[in-house]
Amino acid sequence: MDLSTIIGLILGFGMLIGGFMLEGGHFTSLLEPTAAMIVFGGTAGATMASFSMDDIKQVGALFKITFREKKFAVDELITALCGFAEKARREGLLSLERETANIDDDFLRQGIQLVVDGTDPALVRDILETQIDFTDQRHRIGADIFEAAGGYSPTMGIIGTVMGLVHVLSNLADPEKLGPSIAVAFIATLYGVAFANVAWLPIGHKLKLKSKQERFMREIALEGILSIQAGDNPSIVREKLRAFLSEKVRKEAGPAKE
Secondary structure, eight states, rough: HHHEEEEEEEEHHHHHHHHHHHOOOOGGGGOOHHHHHHIHHHHHHHHHHHHHHHHHTTTHHHHHHHSSSOOOHHHHHHHHHHHHHHHHHHHGGGGGGGGGGGGGOOHHHHHHHHTTTOOOOOOOOHHHHHHHHHHHHHHHHHHHHHHHHHHHHHHHHHHHHHHHHHHTTTTTOGGGHHHHHHHHHHHHHHHHHIIIIIIHHHHHHHHHHHHHHHHHHHHHHHHHHHHHTOOHHHHHHHHHHTTTOOOOHHHHHOOOOO
8 A cells, every 4th residue: 555645645634633623623513414515526527527438437546546555666677677688688689588478567578579579679669658658648637637626626615615605694584503504604615625635636646756657667668678679788788777766876776786
């Protein structure tokens, strides 16, 4: 599980509710089904209207991506690419065909297979860069869905509050009920603003971050694949790929291994 996402959401909502209760508020007073219906239902409807059904169907998978930790082991990728480079230099590019069955990553496997098939290097780069760009575009749509929800949610909260105040103002005959009724009306704004800034917008940002990390890994894989195809020495391949890393990470990893 992605602990930073889980802990962040729990901390964010926990501090909001905790602060409210420390001021003498009661948790049950925050539970208003009608406000929830207006805010969450309205936000869902507006978001669905902004995207295609194929995009909306991805929401369940996007939640899984958000809450599931995915390891981006750069060192392991560089080591694997250097191993392929050494094998190709020693036994030829065709020897890598036996390795493709053991590669879990679809992108890396496709790249190695293109090299084994003798595809022109310019075409290999074009195919893999196109795949990187279109994958990035699909990921961006997923983040856009949650960012759109984060934009609509506060507005739906205000709409819910205005509707509640309209109901309050139409029943001014009983002054004793004015205070509680107004408080209930403002719960909608609370829902809208709180969920936008603690849930929807952070989730959208997390999806963008994971997309950037995946793109980074694929760019490293692309350069490694092209270096292997060019017949570069494994040590040269390693130095090329280590250039993608920050100076701090390179120092922590130590000198390049032969």
